[in-house]
Amino acid sequence: MADLSIRDLVKRYDKTQVLHGISLDVQDGEFVVFVGPSGCGKSTTLRMIAGLEEITSGEVSIAGRVVNNLEPKERDIAMVFQNYAIYPHMTVRKNIGFGLRTAKMPRADKERRIDEVAVILGMTDLLDRKPSQLSGGQRQRVAIGRAMVRDPAVFLFDEPLSNLDAQLRTQMRLEIKKLHQRVGNTIIFVTHDQVEAMTMADRIVIMKDGHIQQVGTPSDVYHQPANTFVARFIGAPSMNMLPGVVGNGGKIRLDSGAEVTLDTGATPGQAVVVGVRPEDLYPNDGPALVRGPVLVREPLGAETLIYVGREGEEVIAKADGRTPPEVGEEVTLTAALGNLHIFDAETGEALR
Amino acid sequence: MAVTEEIRPNADALLHAAPPRRPANMGQILRWTLLFLGGIAMVMPIAYMISTSLKWPHEVYNLQLIPDEPHLENYTYVLEDGRFYGWFINSIVIAVVTTVSNVLFDSLVGYTLCKFRFPGRYIVFIAILSTLMIPTEMLVIPWYLMSQQLGWLDTYWGIMFPGLMTAFGTFLMKQFFETVPDDFIEAARIDGLNELQIWWTVAMPLVKPALAALAIFVFLGNWTAFIWPLIVTNSVEMYTLPVGLSSFGDEADVAWELIMTGAAISTIPTLVVFLIFQRYIIQGVVMAGLKG
Ligand SMILES: Nc1ncnc2c1ncn2[C@@H]1O[C@H](COP(=O)(O)OP(=O)(O)OP(=O)(O)O)[C@@H](O)[C@H]1O
Ligand SMILES: [Mg+2]
Numbered sequence: 151m152a153d154l155s156i157r158d159l160v161k162r163y164d165k166t167q168v169l170h171g172i173s174l175d176v177q178d179g180e181f182v183v184f185v186g187p188s189g190c191g192k193s194t195t196l197r198m199i200a201g202l203e204e205i206t207s208g209e210v211s212i213a214g215r216v217v218n219n220l221e222p223k224e225r226d227i228a229m230v231f232q233n234y235a236i237y238p239h240m241t242v243r244k245n246i247g248f249g250l251r252t253a254k255m256p257r258a259d260k261e262r263r264i265d266e267v268a269v270i271l272g273m274t275d276l277l278d279r280k281p282s283q284l285s286g287g288q289r290q291r292v293a294i295g296r297a298m299v300r301d302p303a304v305f306l307f308d309e310p311l312s313n314l315d316a317q318l319r320t321q322m323r324l325e326i327k328k329l330h331q332r333v334g335n336t337i338i339f340v341t342h343d344q345v346e347a348m349t350m351a352d353r354i355v356i357m358k359d360g361h362i363q364q365v366g367t368p369s370d371v372y373h374q375p376a377n378t379f380v381a382r383f384i385g386a387p388s389m390n391m392l393p394g395v396v397g398n399g400g401k402i403r404l405d406s407g408a409e410v411t412l413d414t415g416a417t418p419g420q421a422v423v424v425g426v427r428p429e430d431l432y433p434n435d436g437p438a439l440v441r442g443p444v445l446v447r448e449p450l451g452a453e454t455l456i457y458v459g460r461e462g463e464e465v466i467a468k469a470d471g472r473t474p475p476e477v478g479e480e481v482t483l484t485a486a487l488g489n490l491h492i493f494d495a496e497t498g499e500a501l502r
Numbered sequence: 503m504a505v506t507e508e509i510r511p512n513a514d515a516l517l518h519a520a521p522p523r524r525p526a527n528m529g530q531i532l533r534w535t536l537l538f539l540g541g542i543a544m545v546m547p548i549a550y551m552i553s554t555s556l557k558w559p560h561e562v563y564n565l566q567l568i569p570d571e572p573h574l575e576n577y578t579y580v581l582e583d584g585r586f587y588g589w590f591i592n593s594i595v596i597a598v599v600t601t602v603s604n605v606l607f608d609s610l611v612g613y614t615l616c617k618f619r620f621p622g623r624y625i626v627f628i629a630i631l632s633t634l635m636i637p638t639e640m641l642v643i644p645w646y647l648m649s650q651q652l653g654w655l656d657t658y659w660g661i662m663f664p665g666l667m668t669a670f671g672t673f674l675m676k677q678f679f680e681t682v683p684d685d686f687i688e689a690a691r692i693d694g695l696n697e698l699q700i701w702w703t704v705a706m707p708l709v710k711p712a713l714a715a716l717a718i719f720v721f722l723g724n725w726t727a728f729i730w731p732l733i734v735t736n737s738v739e740m741y742t743l744p745v746g747l748s749s750f751g752d753e754a755d756v757a758w759e760l761i762m763t764g765a766a767i768s769t770i771p772t773l774v775v776f777l778i779f780q781r782y783i784i785q786g787v788v789m790a791g792l793k794g
Contacts, residue, residue: 170630201686223694235685239707252694 152213152226152303152336153178154199154402159208161194161360168194169360171208176338176353181330184340185347186357187383192340195357196306199338213303223252228297229306233313234289236281236296243268243277246295253300267295270329276453287318295327298333307339311346323349344384348372356380378498381425381491387455390431390465392440393495394425402492406459408439414492414501421495428455430489431467433481440483444475458483555763562758568674586764588739589746594771596662596731596742597724603666603719605713611667612675613701617687627676633669642733649734660734661742665724671716678712679705714782721775725768743768 152209156177161169169191176182184192197203199210201222210217217225236245236374246267250260261416268274271291281289290310296303307326311319330337341347347354356363356371356379363383364376375381375389380389394404396416400425404411416435426439433456442459449455454474457464458481467483475481492501554562556572580586615627645664646655654660682705690700706713731742741749747764750757 201689202691220690222688227692229689229692231685231689233683233685235683235689237686237707238706239710248690249693296689300693500532 154213154304154336155209155211156195156199156216156336157209157211159195159198159210160200160206160268161191161203162206167360169198169206172357172360172362174355174362174365179334179336181327181337181339181350181352182355183347183351183353184355184357185383186340188342188364190355190357191360193308193415196229196308196338196340199225199304200227200306202391212246222253226303227306228300228302228304228306230290230293230310231401232309233291236289236292237454237475240280241277242273242279242281245281245292246277246299249296249300251436263299267298270298270332271295286314288323289326290314298329301333301335303336305335305337307337309341310339311341312343313460319346326350330349344386348384354384356383359497360384374500375425375491376500378423378425378493381493381500385427387428387429387466389425389491391493392425392426392465394422396420396422396490396497404439406440408437408441410437410439410487410490412487412490412492416492416494416501421491422501423495425491425493426465426485426489428466429468430485431465431483432485433467433469433475434484435482436484437486438482440467442480443478444477444481447474447477449474453480456481505576511786544629551762551765554759556764557759559757559759576759577767580760580763580767585738585746586767589741589743590768592658592661592740593725593743593768595658597721597771599658600662600665600724601717601721603662605717605752608669608671608716609675609679609706609709609713610701611672612677613679615672616676616679617682617705618683628668630672634673639727643732645730646733655734656736656740658740659729661740662724664730665720665727668720671720674716675709675712678709682708711783714779718776718779722772725772 152456154174156172159169159172160167172191172195174182178498184190184195192251194203198205198308199212201217201220205218212225212227212256228383237248240248241265247260247264250263252261265274268277271294271296273288273291276284281292284292293310310326311322314322323346326339339346339350345446351368353365354371355365358379364371364380366374366376371380371384375384378391382391392404392406394402396414396418397403397409398418399411401409401411402414402422404424410424431439440459442464444456444458445461445464446457447454448457449471452471453468454471456467456469456474459465465483469475478489493499494501549567553567553569555576556574557564557569558571558575561569611630615623615630641664649655649660650662654663668705686704686708687700690704691697695703716759726744727742728744728748732748734744735741735745738746738749743764747768750760750764
């Protein structure tokens, strides 16, 4: 019973509008990740849900209750901040227990809750330490613990992993996901890292400039990106974009000279962009999508990324890791028709 | 064996070699000289205070540092003089109350100015700062008239009220609260603390070093305050230590040896206060050096 719903959320600072009417429904127990480039309004949205930022217009409701005019503490949420926000002058136990300070429950129950959380997070031995005696990952765990003890309807995370090194980030990613499976609370997680978004989310919300670009499962946004922005933002390396024009009978003529036949419903003469992910594009003797010399090779082990084509217009493709083509070698790249994405060149919207 | 034989002469040569002598460095000499002179300038008044407190009255104007016949009669006299204890208590009460008051209220106002956005915030801040530009000597007349009309003359309250909050302390605390990340405050807000609780349990412990510095400052300032307590008090029982000490002697003669004795005794509480709070300052520096 802790679904969250946002209706036409708008945020304006003086004259600049940073959120332009955002709407979203989050199911109870869902793990939703907000992702987007820096400055797109992710934190602002999260802070408005938390009650730390005033709502210019629109509505936020949690568990069926409009919370616009409620204090943060009355909203039944907990938040984990990017720089942990754990108090250096308190022990781990005090920090975790801080979330229960104002809770009306017997002291013994509070202690029991703190101990339970410590067990879940594997921090039982660290309860009497000060934050300065903890590693970065342990501090982040304390911050999560402080949110957990309150058992809130909704957890809010604002880039909680971005201060950690790459390896720890991967580990904490997994831990948070496991935690979610275990406790089952609704989670809203903000990040600008698309890998984090893809690996953790039940559903991803992709934002840009205060607008939602697409909402969907990781598979949705990867396989059916709604527009060129989403297509390029999700997946690394980014999707190749090949400009072209629609001809008769579903033919698309690419600027490079290649032709593909696809049923797009586009009108003849319309300018389009054909998107193809590097992993769907590979050297083969089939019908050529791109032809050109290999400019650069980036060996990744199992595969090798190759940059092919004219300087400045090169595309990225994946070749076999054992026998990649040489630099300078002419290659022909093909892709399965089903893996091509067609976008309107003007609006950037997906055509299929 | 052959190897050790060969090595020994080398070792001997090293042992007997003269240590490398660095050429005298003018900069270094200048620095040491300046430090030495500065040190002398600081220590001399204290040395004379203690020396004078050990002299007989007829020796006071004889400026030698070591008294001919040092004695403790002055200390016995001052400590047996009933007035001294009264003044001591007065000074303690006033310095402690003003210190506590400044630590609480300067930081409360500083915190508000630092962490809350409200209309007129900037004007309030400027208004507070601008009071720093008016010297005490100019303020004592309005203070006096005010005290007179409100019946505060010759009371503790009359002595203390101008110093219960200071613009300097407010400014200092505002600047220090800038170092407390907003996330700390917002996290506490989400955890359900009210604003006063956040200030007390989250913000205040994080600025302990600043509070300690402020406490030392305010305590010393009030402990040694002279002009205002002199003006606002009439009866000898209400004197503070500095005012009382200056009244030692009679119309014809100032009893410097007694004043210096009282002054020497009155430095003890300031040392105690310093020793107590200086610990927090050092602790604070250590804490601030660590992230998180
Ligand atoms: N107090 C403010 N006054 C004016 N503009 C603001 C204020 N706070 C944020 N903004 C603007 O709102 C926009 C969205 O900011 P927000 O912090 O939500 O971005 P974000 O998506 O979280 O980015 P990041 O990934 O860098 O954290 C930014 O363009 C920012 O400049
Ligand atoms: Mg942000």
